[in-house]
Amino acid sequence: MRINKFKLENIFQYSTYIVLALIFIIFAIGSDKFFTLKNMYTTIFNGGPLILITCAVTFALLVGVIDLSVGAMGYVSGCLAGVLIKNFDTPIALAFLAGIALATFIGWVNSLFIVKFKMNSMLVTMGMMLIIRAVAKIITDDKTISLFSLSFLRQAKIKALGGFPILLLVVFFIVIVSNVVLKRTPFGRKLLAVGSNEKVAKNIGINTDRIKSAALIITGALSGIAGCFWIVTLGSVVVTGLMSYEFLAIAAAVLGGVSLLGGRGSFYPGSFIGALILLFIASGMAIMGISPYGIPFVRGIIIFIAMYVDSLRYKSIMNS
Amino acid sequence: MENKLTFQLNNISMTFPGVKALNNVSFSAKQGEVLGLVGVNGAGKSTMMNILGGLLQPDKGSEIIINGEKVKIKNPRVAEDLGIAFIQQEVAAFETMNVYENVLASDFEKWRKKGSLFLNKKAMKVEVAKHLAALDCHIDVEAPTHSLTVGEKQMVQIARALSQGGQILLFDEPTASLSEHETQKLFEIINNLRSQGYIIFYISHYLDEIFKMCDSVVVLRDGQKTGEVPISEINKEKLVDMMIGHFIETAERKVARDKDDVILRVENITGVKYPKNISFDLHKGEILGVWGLLGSGRSELFNTLLGFDKMVEGKILLNQDGELEEIIQKNLYKHVGYLTEGRHYNGVFLDMTIAENITSSDLERFASKGIGILNNKKEKEESRKYMKQVNVKAVDENMIVSELSGGNQQKVIISKWMLKDPDILFMDEPTKGVDVGAKAEIQNLIFDRSEKGVSFVVVSSELEEIMNLCDRIIVIAEGKLVGEVNRDDFSTEALMAGIVK
Numbered sequence: 001m002r003i004n005k006f007k008l009e010n011i012f013q014y015s016t017y018i019v020l021a022l023i024f025i026i027f028a029i030g031s032d033k034f035f036t037l038k039n040m041y042t043t044i045f046n047g048g049p050l051i052l053i054t055c056a057v058t059f060a061l062l063v064g065v066i067d068l069s070v071g072a073m074g075y076v077s078g079c080l081a082g083v084l085i086k087n088f089d090t091p092i093a094l095a096f097l098a099g100i101a102l103a104t105f106i107g108w109v110n111s112l113f114i115v116k117f118k119m120n121s122m123l124v125t126m127g128m129m130l131i132i133r134a135v136a137k138i139i140t141d142d143k144t145i146s147l148f149s150l151s152f153l154r155q156a157k158i159k160a161l162g163g164f165p166i167l168l169l170v171v172f173f174i175v176i177v178s179n180v181v182l183k184r185t186p187f188g189r190k191l192l193a194v195g196s197n198e199k200v201a202k203n204i205g206i207n208t209d210r211i212k213s214a215a216l217i218i219t220g221a222l223s224g225i226a227g228c229f230w231i232v233t234l235g236s237v238v239v240t241g242l243m244s245y246e247f248l249a250i251a252a253a254v255l256g257g258v259s260l261l262g263g264r265g266s267f268y269p270g271s272f273i274g275a276l277i278l279l280f281i282a283s284g285m286a287i288m289g290i291s292p293y294g295i296p297f298v299r300g301i302i303i304f305i306a307m308y309v310d311s312l313r314y315k316s317i318m319n320s
Numbered sequence: 321m322e323n324k325l326t327f328q329l330n331n332i333s334m335t336f337p338g339v340k341a342l343n344n345v346s347f348s349a350k351q352g353e354v355l356g357l358v359g360v361n362g363a364g365k366s367t368m369m370n371i372l373g374g375l376l377q378p379d380k381g382s383e384i385i386i387n388g389e390k391v392k393i394k395n396p397r398v399a400e401d402l403g404i405a406f407i408q409q410e411v412a413a414f415e416t417m418n419v420y421e422n423v424l425a426s427d428f429e430k431w432r433k434k435g436s437l438f439l440n441k442k443a444m445k446v447e448v449a450k451h452l453a454a455l456d457c458h459i460d461v462e463a464p465t466h467s468l469t470v471g472e473k474q475m476v477q478i479a480r481a482l483s484q485g486g487q488i489l490l491f492d493e494p495t496a497s498l499s500e501h502e503t504q505k506l507f508e509i510i511n512n513l514r515s516q517g518y519i520i521f522y523i524s525h526y527l528d529e530i531f532k533m534c535d536s537v538v539v540l541r542d543g544q545k546t547g548e549v550p551i552s553e554i555n556k557e558k559l560v561d562m563m564i565g566h567f568i569e570t571a572e573r574k575v576a577r578d579k580d581d582v583i584l585r586v587e588n589i590t591g592v593k594y595p596k597n598i599s600f601d602l603h604k605g606e607i608l609g610v611w612g613l614l615g616s617g618r619s620e621l622f623n624t625l626l627g628f629d630k631m632v633e634g635k636i637l638l639n640q641d642g643e644l645e646e647i648i649q650k651n652l653y654k655h656v657g658y659l660t661e662g663r664h665y666n667g668v669f670l671d672m673t674i675a676e677n678i679t680s681s682d683l684e685r686f687a688s689k690g691i692g693i694l695n696n697k698k699e700k701e702e703s704r705k706y707m708k709q710v711n712v713k714a715v716d717e718n719m720i721v722s723e724l725s726g727g728n729q730q731k732v733i734i735s736k737w738m739l740k741d742p743d744i745l746f747m748d749e750p751t752k753g754v755d756v757g758a759k760a761e762i763q764n765l766i767f768d769r770s771e772k773g774v775s776f777v778v779v780s781s782e783l784e785e786i787m788n789l790c791d792r793i794i795v796i797a798e799g800k801l802v803g804e805v806n807r808d809d810f811s812t813e814a815l816m817a818g819i820v821k
Contacts, residue, residue, distance in 0.1 A: 184693045186683035193680050196669040203658055203667075204681040204736065264671055 015309050016256050016273040019302070023277060027284030034287050037162045045165045046233050047279035049074065049242060052171060052226035054249040054256075054275040055178050055267055060219045061253055062182070063212045064195045064262025065114060069106065069125040070223045071245035072132040077103040077227030079136040082145045082237035092150070100224035106132060107220015111213035129246065137239070145237040153232045167232060174222065179267035191215055195262025251299070252278050255306040277302065325351040325487055327519055330383035334367050334376060334543075341367040342378070343543045349488075354510065354520045356534035356551070358527070360563055360727070360755035363540040365523050369490050372521070373406040374399035386488075400426065405486030407494060413465050413473045420448040420461040423479045451479040455509055471502030478509065488519045495529060496752065499613060499781075507533060525755055527556055539563055564757045573767055573791070573807070581605075583775050584744055585644055586625065589634035594620035594799030597633075602744065604639075607766065607776040609790030611783070611815055617799035618779050622746060626653045657681075657742040659733060659750055667733045668721050675703035675717040677732050681740035706735035711761055727758040734762060738769070745769075747778045751785060763789055783812055 028035040044051070053070050060067035081099035084090040090098070106128065113124045156166040182188035193201040194211045202208045231237055250260075256274025258265030265271070281302065282295045327349045334342040342364045349355045359365050370376040372384070374393040384391050386402055393399050399406070414422055424431060424444055433440045445461045452459060457475045459468065465476065474494065481489055491510070495503045510520060510533060522534055530537060531551060539547035539562040547554075547562040581604040588597050594617030602608050612618040623629040625636065627650040636652055637644045647655075660667055669677055679686055679699045686699050703717045710731045714724060721729060730751070737745055750766070751759045766776060766789060780786040786793060787810045795803035795815055805814045 180693070184696075186687050186692060186694065189676065189680065189683055189694065192672065192676075193669055196671055200667060200669055201680075203660060204740070205654060206680075263669070 016269050016277070019255075019306070020273055020277050020280070023280050023284065027280070027288065030284065030288045034284050039283065039287070041163060041165055041168070043279050043283040044171070044276070045168055047275065048168065048171045048233060049226045049230040050245060050248060050252065050279060051272060051275045052174060052222055052229055053242070053245050054252040054271045055174055056219045056222035056226060057246065057249040058253045058258050058265060058267060058271045059178070059191070059215045059222065061250070061258050061260065062191045062195045062262060062265055063215045064198070065121040065125075065212070065216060066250065066260065067110065067125045067216065067219050068122060068246045069110060069128040069132060070219060070226075070249055071242045072129040072136070073103040073106050073220055073223035074227035074230060074245065075242045076106070076132045076136040076139070077224035078231040078241060079139050079227075079237055081228055082147055082231050083139055085147060085149060086145050092153075096228045099228050100221060103224025103227060104217060104221040107217040107223070108213075110220065111216035114216065115209050115213045140237060140239070142239055144239065147231060147236055150232050151235055154235065167229070170225075170229065174225065175267050175272045178222075179270075182267060187211070187214070192263050195259075195264070197263070248278060248299075249275070251303045254310065255303065257310065274306075324387075325517065325519060326385075326387055327488060328383075328385040330385065332368070332371065332382040332384075333379040334364075334371060334382075335379055341543050342371075342540075345540065345543075345545045347538045347545065347548050349519045349521070351519060352514055352517045353536065354514050354522055354534045356530040356537035357521055357523045357540070358525075358530055358537060358559065358563060359540035360757050363563070363755075364543040365540055366492070367543075368540070369406065369492055369521070369523065372399065372404055372488075372490060374404075400484050400486075403485055403487035404490065405481030405484055405488070406490045406492070407474070407477050407481060408492055413468075413476055415466040417465055418461070419452075419459055419463050419465060419468070419476055420445050422465050422476050423448045423451065423461075423483055426480065426484060447483065448479065451482050454482070455479060456512075469499075469502070470497045471499065471505065474498065474502075474506070475509075486518075488521070489513065490521045490523075492523045493525065494522075495524065495526065527559060527756070530559075531556070560756055563755070573788075581639075582644060583639040585635075585637040587635040587637070589621075589624060589636070590632045591620055591624040591629050591799075592632060593617075595624060595796070596799040598796070598799075598801045600794055600801070600804075602775050602777060604743075604775055605770050605773045606792065607770050607778060607790045609786045609793035610777060610779045610796060611786055611793050612796035616796045618796045619748070620799065621796060622658075622748060622777075622779065624649075626656070626658055626746065627651075655742065655744070657737040657740055657745040659737060659745065659747040668729050670722040671720060673718050673720055674707065674712065674714060674724075674732055675700050677721055678703045678706055678717075678735045678739055681736045702739065703735070706738055707731075709738075710735055710765060711758075727754040730754050731758065731762070734765065738765075742774070744775045744777070747776060749780055750778060751780075752782075759785075783815065787815075 024035065033039060053074055056074075057067055057070045060070075077099035079099075080102050081095040084095035084098055085092060110125055110128055113119045114121045153167060154165070158164040158166060182191065190201070190206050190211045193206060194208050198208050201211075227242070230242060234241070252274040253265065253271045254260060254274070255277055256265070256270035256272065258270055258274075278299055281298055285295050285298065286292070329348065330346050332342055332345045333340070345364070345368070347355075357365050357368065367376060371378050372393065374396040377394070384393060391402055393402065393404070396406075414425060417425065420441075421444075424447070428439065431439050431444050448461045452461065452475070455475055455478060457472070457479070459472050459475065465473065468476065478489075494506060498506060510522070513520060522530070524530055534551050536548065536550045537554070537559065538545060539559065541563060582601045583604045584602040586601075587599050589595055589599070590597050596617075598621060600608070610618050610621060620629060624631050631649045636647055636649060638647045638652065638655060669680065672680075679702065683694065684692075686695050686702075687693065688695065700717050707714065707717060712724075712728050712731045712735065714728065721732060724732065734750070751762050754762065770776060778786065778789060780789070791807050793805045793810070793815060794801055795805070803815070803817065
């Protein structure tokens with residue numbers, strides 16, 4: 001009964017690549033400084049925290065939780081690590097571990113409220129965001145902390161690749177591992193199942209509570225790693241750090257095709273390319289000397305377009 | 321109705337990307353006619369209804385003619401203005417509103433007080449009470465809708481259709497969620513509407529209902545019309561023949577099992593309200609039916625056994641490695657399969673592929689040792705095997721499940737459970753909303769599995785089905801076990817006896 005099956009979805013699958021390519025073309029025409037190896041490396045390296053936080057929030061989104069505390073979890077993790085290094089001479093690795101552990105713990109607390117006590121996830125994580133930001137202020141005494149001892153990490157580069165920042169490997173590693181976990185392991189498939197329809201998932205014997213909790217704890221851990229990455233890229237802890245990153249990260253994930261309702265999405269291309277789109281818009285506009293106030297404006301427009309494409313894609317799935 | 325109402329469809333075609341869902345279908349209906357629309361799942365019935373309801377636009381060349389005038393049903397609003405009202409399969413009610421608000425939900429503007437921003441609630445209630453009275457339906461217009469039964473909600477929907485001035489009513493599987501009593505009531509109403517001169521389209525999988533209710537019947541198969549006949553000139557065999565082209569026989573059920581081999585024993589299980597003190601044994605390879613009227617507590621029995629509801633008293637014993645051992649209530653679901661009612665909401669992952677759905681029940685089997693990477697190739701091979709066994713009609717295993725018809729979705733769910741292969745499978749309405757052909761296939765499959773030693777507990781509201789399928793039926797009324805009938809003694813009377821008593 002089926003004649004040549006024309007799949008509209010196939011085009012949509014590549015929509016994120018198309019948007020990214022368009023941005024590259026537009027800015028490459030606008031400035032010859034944009035499409036250079038150096039700008040690519042710098043933009044992705046400095047955008048590392050956003051990419052990681054996008055991955056973090058994607059884990060929560062996949063199970064249908066909109067986690068608004070990701071930015072704050074990253075921030076408090078960076079603060080703790082920074083204070084430990086500066087004021088207590090803690091070895092860097094240990095300080096990072098402490099920061100990541102703290103964020104992981106907060107992720108666990110989130111999961112306790114959301115999964116165990118069945119509280120509304122958006123409000124729980126919003127409250128958590130406010131609390132953590134306040135705690136972080138107490139930890140840092142609301143002062144900027146300079147961390148010169150981290151500059152060697154920032155400056156470690158592979159010359160053979162035209163100055164590839166070594167730490168970027170961490171970002172790529174996390175994106176790739178997350179994607180393999182999602183696409184190729186039972187745990188990943190269960191994440192999608194829980195996000196797609198929790199009732200059905202429970203029905204076929206999936207421990208949905210455990211899967212959801214695991215996702216939220218991973219979200220915390222990845223946010224913590226993002227926080228450590230952030231203090232390395234910046235070389236200091238500033239009070240406004242990672243402000244409103246939760247929204248940027250959610251927007252990036254959605255741009256990359258992650259569903260806000262859960263059950264659909266990927267880390268690569270998905271969240272990774274989504275984050276790159278937001279990052280390169282900012283970098284391109286800065287290079288072309290456009291007012292920094294214009295950046296959020298353009299990002300907003302891109303998000304609208306992405307949501308429209310997403311609705312078309314969803315329609316094409318549901319209508320056929 | 322002063323003017324004589326006529327309705328005609330000419331050459332209706334509908335093409336989806338790659339699929340011809342309807343191919344040049346023409347038929348007509350006249351005033352006071354109940355027209356049955358039958359066909360197996362995926363034959364094009366729902367597509368036809370959606371075109372009439374304005375939810376889909378047919379291909380060029382299709383003509384819809386009402387009272388001699390060619391019309392274009394661009395959207396549901398236009399359909400409403402033309403007097404076409406759609407009474408949907410899954411009852412559509414706004415749960416948080418009152419009855420009268422629900423009935424008039426499509427046109428609140430009209431009920432504003434003159435020169436005021438506020439609704440004239442008094443007039444609204446009077447209007448709704450009038451329509452409900454015409455349906456001989458005694459629901460309080462101020463009752464909150466969520467407190468109504470499914471049947472009452474359907475009445476609300478019919479009242480809504482009438483209040484909009486509907487003259488052509490489309491009923492899509494109206495009895496699917498109704499109790500026996502409510503069904504009778506609905507039939508009375510439909511008969512009543514017929515005598516008042518409405519045109520009624522009636523879609524149903526229950527052929528008995530078609531023969532009982534309809535004046536004539538239109539048969540669809542693979543998007544084409546294969547028959548349009550007055551009901552008096554046709555019998556059931558001929559109709560099924562037109563629907564599927566051939567008749568699928570159900571295998572004969574051989575009841576041969578070892579009486580001693582109890583796999584599940586339930587002792588005095590008691591819930592908060594229902595069930596009350598129910599005990600029974602389930603044998604290895606047995607198909608046990610649970611029969612009771614709607615509200616008799618049969619669903620509660622399932623929910624309590626499977627740990628969704630609280631168990632106040634009782635014991636559940638499970639045969640593990642040859643020994644009956646007591647098991648805590650919350651753990652039983654780990655050892656059994658549960659095929660739920662309401663497949664759309666509780667049965668499948670709609671946005672996942674067929675293969676992903678089928679393998680979801682036992683993913684570990686496809687994971688490599690060590691770090692546990694899924695073997696996609698093996699997943700797909702295995703899925704194809706099951707799809708073939710239950711005859712899922714799809715392009716391939718990578719199709720998204722939402723693209724399948726209802727019956728095929730049900731087959732995917734059943735494949736999922738076959739893959740997991742539990743010793744005991746609980747099934748709530750396993751073939752509800754499934755066409756005749758698929759019904760027989762599913763039944764044969766259950767027989768086949770039970771011969772291999774799988775035990776089944778089946779709840780079904782269709783007497784005929786439960787009698788065909790089961791080896792033994794326990795009867796539930798008011799939460800209590802009131803009877804037990806063996807296959808040899810099956811009869812409607814025997815099953816009803818326990819309830820009436």
